[in-house]
Amino acid sequence: MSRTRYALLGILTYGPMTGYDMKQFIDGSIAHFWSESYGNLYPKLRELEADGLIAGRDESRQNAPVAVVYSLTEKGRSAFRDWLAQPSREARPRDELLLRTFFGHEVPPAHTAAQIERYRNQQHAALATFGGIRAELERSHAEHPHQPYWLMTLRRGELVAEARLRWAEECLALLRATTPA
Amino acid sequence: MSRTRYALLGILTYGPMTGYDMKQFIDGSIAHFWSESYGNLYPKLRELEADGLIAGRDESRQNAPVAVVYSLTEKGRSAFRDWLAQPSREARPRDELLLRTFFGHEVPPAHTAAQIERYRNQQHAALATFGGIRAELERSHAEHPHQPYWLMTLRRGELVAEARLRWAEECLALLRATTPA
DNA sequence: AAAACCATGTAATTGGTTACATGATTGG
């Protein structure tokens, strides 16, 4: 069963939601380690409902087309908990930037440096975003029972971004020291 | 054009090779940031040849079926260099372990800890592997002109694995301190 | 004699993304 399906089940542990809401949740809270497209999300919701893991209820809104609010069934919650205990498969590695770095000998060092500079800026921006999220989490949600888990995922983002940033700085120093061919 | 195609062009900058050799190269040298399957590799070689970016020559071996040795054409090398200058697209994030961590509230802390422990061990093993590679690179290939680029990609592996390891340790400390529900 | 390695390939499937399409509501 696709990871998307479990992601959606997990989101519904936070309460009943429309597909649109789930997408908002993803983009707003877990975007730095998870993403979904509508073109994948809506079909998966249908599947989950067909399998009895979630239940959709039409919610008629004033003069607007109905929205389908999904909620987790007992079966769905149980399936999600089972999945949580399964070992996590790590994605097969495919890092375009490192591929370009590895073959840097084919182009002038400045080309590789430009690649890594862009990367450094991305990591820098990511760290700024994480800082904002951390401040917000510690300010408004200090007592939320799920806060420790939010902070853990955030911390992973921070530590890895810092490592990547440091790597980029090291490489840039090396590349600048390279005698231009 | 698929990333696989460029990866194969890059590998051929190291000299003529069979598809099998390229797979060996990937598994032996860049596995920690790139991977390919035969089921993808061979069809891409056909495409690359049809497009004139590589040229295959049948090499008859003693009593064995022919092997196709591919080499980079001028057009191929030029296309590869163009690609090296393109900005690297970062993969859409999809990290199963962080997804499980984020929803840890649904299961006892020990479940999440088990997940992260497995992860910690993987990072630990990765660091050991990297250490071996570094020793080998500094021993036998100290003067190879490509060595700086090999060391850069290796360094990324090390720094990120260290960050992940540290993250895992931090989380495990937190989870052990959690009062069991 | 068996296991591991060399070498190539196809078919089916997976697991998504992107682009397109629609239409109402709300805020400026």
Place this chain on the structure above:
DNA sequence: CCAATCATGTAACCAATTACATGGTTTT
């Protein structure tokens, strides 16, 4: 009144993996 947001969906496409299939060579 225009833009942004809410809300849902389909069709075409993409890039790749997995499983299957074959058969010779070298090493143990």
